[in-house]
Amino acid sequence: MNTAIIAAALALMTSVASAQSTLTVKPVDTGVALVNPDMGWVLYFYSNVPTNYGSQLEASDTVDDFPGVSTVFMRIPWSMIEPEEGKFNWPLLDTVTQRWVDKGKRIGLNITASENWTAFGAPEWVKNAGAKGTYYEFGKGPAPKSDTAWCWDPDFGDRIFLNKLENLIKTLAQRYDGDPNVSYVHIGSYGLWGEGHTMMTSQVPDDKADKIIRKHIDLHTKHFKKTLLAISDDIVGHDKPGRRFPLTDYALSKGVTIHDDSILVQPPPNHWYHSEMAQEFWPTLPVILEHEHYGGSKSRGNWGNGSLLLKAVEDYHASYLSIHWWPRIELEENRELIDRINLRLGYRLQLREISWPEKIKVGEWFKVSSSWANAGVAVCYPGGFMTITLKDDKGGIVSALCDDSFDMRSLEVAAPGKAPVKKHESEFRAGLIAPTIKSGVYDVYVSVGKRDGTPVIALPLKDDDGHRRYKLGKIEVVAP
DSSP: OOHHHHHHHHHHHHHHHHTTTTEOOOOOOOOOOOTTTTTTEEEEEEEEEEETTTTTTTTOOOOOTTEEEEEEEEEEHHHHHHHHHHHHOHHHHHHHHHHTTTOOEEEEEEEEOOSSSSSSSHHHEEEEEOOEEEETTTTEEOOOOSSSOEEEEEETTHHHHHHHHHHHHHHHHHHTTTTTEEEEOOOOSSSSSGSSSTTTOOOOHHHHHHHHHHHHHHHHHHHHHOEEEEEEEGGGGGOOOOOOHHHHHHHTTEEEEEEEEETSOTTTTTTTTTTHHHHTTTTTTTOEEEEEEHHHHHHOOSSSSHHHHHHHHHHHHHHEEEOOHHHHHHHHHOOOHHHHHTSSSOOOEEEEEEEEESSSTTTOOOOOOEEEOOOOOSTTTTEEEEEEEEEOOOSEEEEEEEEEOOGGOOOOSSSOOOOOOOEEEEEESSHHHHHOOSSSEEEEEEEEEEEEEEEEEEOOOBBBBBBSEEEEEEEEEEEE
């Protein structure tokens, strides 16, 4: 027989055998809302006023029916956390925290020092200790104390005020810095409602404000070394569009992200101001969005059909988005919108295709080819590595095989439906030396998480084992 014909026949036989010995799965995105680190909906339990918006929830109600909620947010005046110097009202925070942490969720914090609905956002004892400040008439500015000017703003750069503030920040950091149950801490110690502006209160001049805000950033970064810090975009002016400002450049250099709380406060074209600014932050840090109080935005005609909220998520490459109203009202009136946002908010890791050998030998190398995409608007900031887990018919883990050469953080983001796909080939060996693996057929699971194989990131796949591992198929293992 012709040598060339024999070679061709052998090549064909090898190709067929190879095709028959490889299993390929092309998973379909289930469309489920994902709850993952560094992303998700943020339920406002306290929104400055302590009765807004968690006060109507039963103690057992963590609004689990709102898809994609990852964080409960507590923005509350300093005067309510430390009503007496050195004596803290921790149950105000701890009670809410424990409800959500019990459900696997996290918390966000913002302790403010200026409010217009109570006389003292910063505690009155700070004023009595000698800290300078001024009374103001809301919307008009500084004024002598009177029936219309009864709220007090501290001088945010005053030495005594800053000393007392640092004691607070240091205490908060001792409790929360590095705590895995904390999504982020907002630097809310400057400006009305913790939003970084004083135009309606004590009206601090811009040149003076810049220096003071840098001090507040420095105090927080001095004590918070691990937990994500955020600051309002309004520190540069609530209505000043632009991509770069010296003050936000400084915040970014310190690892502080932005929190835009002006979404849909006003109608188009002023429905927000700082999506350009977000372009400096989102490639490395999660961007946080807060929409206007839903009822107020709706009543003024700014909400529309909600499509602008989805556009904000796209334009800002947002990772977090607020529920800034009574949560079930917002959910019931916006279910379709919320589902659409959940397909884009933060990151969304999709396993597009994966192939593995139908049969492997214990202790010998085998290859797994996989294709991944990030269908969200933001980077997978925590990163993560693919693990293939083999389980027996009792659900026991026979082998955990992690490939830490490919970090999911590297996946690029793009417009809807255009996420680039990254192909990767992994090499594994199962059962080399120990643990002993018997010959048999095992279930194959995929997960994304730590280098030791611990699953961390939820994927939009079916057949979850309850621990963020997802069943793909089977594999036969043969002992030598």
